[in-house]
Amino acid sequence: MRSSHRVRLGAVAVVLLSCLLLTIKTAHANPRYAAIVIDVESGDVLHSANADATRYPASLTKMMTLYMLFEALERGDLRLDSPLPVSAYAASRQASKLYVKAGSTLPVETAIQALVIRSANDVAVVVAEALGGSEENFGRMMTDKARQLGMPRTTFRNPNGLPDAGQTTTARDMATLSIRVMQDFPQYYHYFSQTRFSWNGQTITGHNRLLGSYPGADGLKTGFIRASGFNVATSAVRDDRRIVSVVMGGFTAASRDAHMADLLDRGYVRLSMLQRGDWIAQADVFGDRMELPQQPSSPTPAVQVASAEPASTVSLSSALQTRLTESSTEPYGRADAEMGSADDPLRDLIARAEAPQPAGAWAVQVGAFSNADQARSLASRAAERLASQVNGGRVAVAPSEGEQRVYRARLVELQESEAHSACNSLRQQGMDCMVVAHY
Template sequence: MPPAYRNPVGTLLGVLFGCLMLLSVGQVHANPRYAAIVVDAESGDVLHAANADATRYPASLTKMMTLYLLFEALEDGGLTLDQPLPVSAYAASKPASKLYLKAGSTIPVEKAIEALVIKSANDVAVTVAEALGGSEEHFASMMTRKAHELGMSDTVFRNPHGLPDARQVTTARDMATLALRVMKDFPQHYHYFSRTRFHWNGKTITGHNRLLDDYPGADGLKTGFIRASGFNVATSAVRDDRRILTVVMGGFTAASRDAHTADLLDRGYLRLAMQQRGDWVAQADLFGDRMALPEPMPATQPTRQLASAEADPSWSQALAAREASSMLTEPDTEMGSADDPIRALLARNDATSSGGAWAVQVGAFSDADQARSLAARAAGHLASVLQDVRVAVAEAQDTPRLFRARLVDLQEGDARTACRSLRQQGMDCMVVAHN
């Protein structure tokens, strides 16, 4: 039975509490490997992006492209699900994670699919590459060509598995594009990505993707890890018939990566719910201020100091222990200081006014102080346009712990003039009737 419905506010508060505890014991460290993107799968709208176009290592997210080409071969009739694929000595020599296939043996196509999705088996990835491309090198060229056909212009593949190669690079946006195309182009095969175990040679093989069990509605796709990339994951989830896709790259640990992914999904569904009600949220309000992972430094050139992918548990646990102290978040820098001159406007929040029944909404936040800060900044921008602008922050009755930031008691014409002025100064807004 799936876990109970996740409360977005409770999740956020838990993340914030954990971050505060960590901040109290060490210096904040930025994470140069971090990138993320959140996409509404139905519309293709990007709900959130952080470093989404920065160069990153895909690690075993690579295998989504290996599977894409394998699914193409199945649909073209070049392969069948029960067709045996021969295992070469080169494929058998690949390091873990692997099925430990023997040179000269075979593996059926369907078992190869399961092994790639669930076990992230590198020996199986090469077996597929040799079956479809003749060699790993030629198959990697096929992968890159297909990536560019799909619009993944910033991606280059050099192997079918994601093991370390400094020339194999991608972006979070490109990985999201690939995940969406896998789902849309091969819906008949997408069910493989929801599986968490399969049987091979009398054994039950379990997978790495804990989100499939831990996040309600999650039904795929793929995890990945090498030391240079950090912990990556592409995740798709469905709630109330709406599908959201997330890609998170650069987690310090698998656990922190998964927690951050769950948080992004929660925030994405909150945004969609507000949009469906005709409400409105500024682009960064629900995502950008407090993240479960550190705020990133500017993207750096990928290092050639690479380590093995999907490493054995003892190695990855050692890495996690060494890096766990860096799993911190940057403090909020948007709140302003005590002597901020526009803070005087906040004292007027409960003042009465004989103005109009219209308002300018500049955002909606999960934190009331953030809502007040943005509303006060907006009022400051309008000082030369409107006199005595009143700031109001109210909790939405239909969405607890969601605070709307508004400038209120305006005549309709003044409200529209004010919103135009704010947009000219680069601030999003909308005109609403205000009770």
């Protein structure tokens, strides 16, 4: 290694080690603190601090409420212009709220915007009652869905995150949910980047300041109750690489946002170093060294809800699910690994960098549907738009496992650079998409 390269890496190591000490000090001073940073493409956990410790989700809960609403839209149970009835109970929920009136109705699209932008607790109950009949039953449905999505440590009691001692989660589970929302419903993800909407002649603005302050941030959700502190789940894209991060337990909204920006910055630094194969990238300089609890050997039994529709089981991409699962038992990038052992981090890094990728191991996903024909139609439209750009790719409809299947619309058998270029082209033409591993 050249001398100048050693100097550069040494300087980076000093900076990152300083950040480590600051992070540990913050975590010890704030018992509500938890955070995780994930490279969505590979599933690598770039930072983890108390990621599996029990926390209150607050309004991050509404991401699950929205997930289930998106499912209803794709099943055809609702349309964006379908009216949702407002009950007296829903209208009585405490702020933050849209102040909908009992006896009125609310269009589904407005409900989506109210949940994302206003974080409206009353509207969350409107959605819960429309989909589950009651808030209590919908909470059971949400918990059931959490188990199916790979969120074993999350329990929901209500659709909005208002205080309930039984409504708990972890930073890792909230990151999983964030990724699933993007991967399973890219056609609706654009709502998470919106910062305002119109309602009854008024312009309603949102709470998510990171959308305007952090370059590349394009969603997801903020949250706060007194017991949780200030929470946020954020997705950002830089150089065609997407990172999802969750911060829980901030003292103020401003300090939470500043910490999130810092974690994203450092996440991209570490990701860049991993991609270049730099040795320092494998050291655990981003967070605590706690051994995370082992995942249960079998999933927590799903809650049976007699009145609920059979829920779909949709798996994450194999690479991402593997990394998320592995990181819950073996924190990624342990600094104290024995260099001569089988889990030598430097040797693992070199092996990963030198291992050839299968040809055409990447895909562009443009949507997920309950109907295979709809999925095939959308994938075909995407292929037509890319006819002059993509060579060798083909349309594929990938079904999930489970009682009620969901079909992913994809263009598959692409090279990684080709997939990124194709997705960028589709975005420029107004079509949402996501690059995923397709082994």
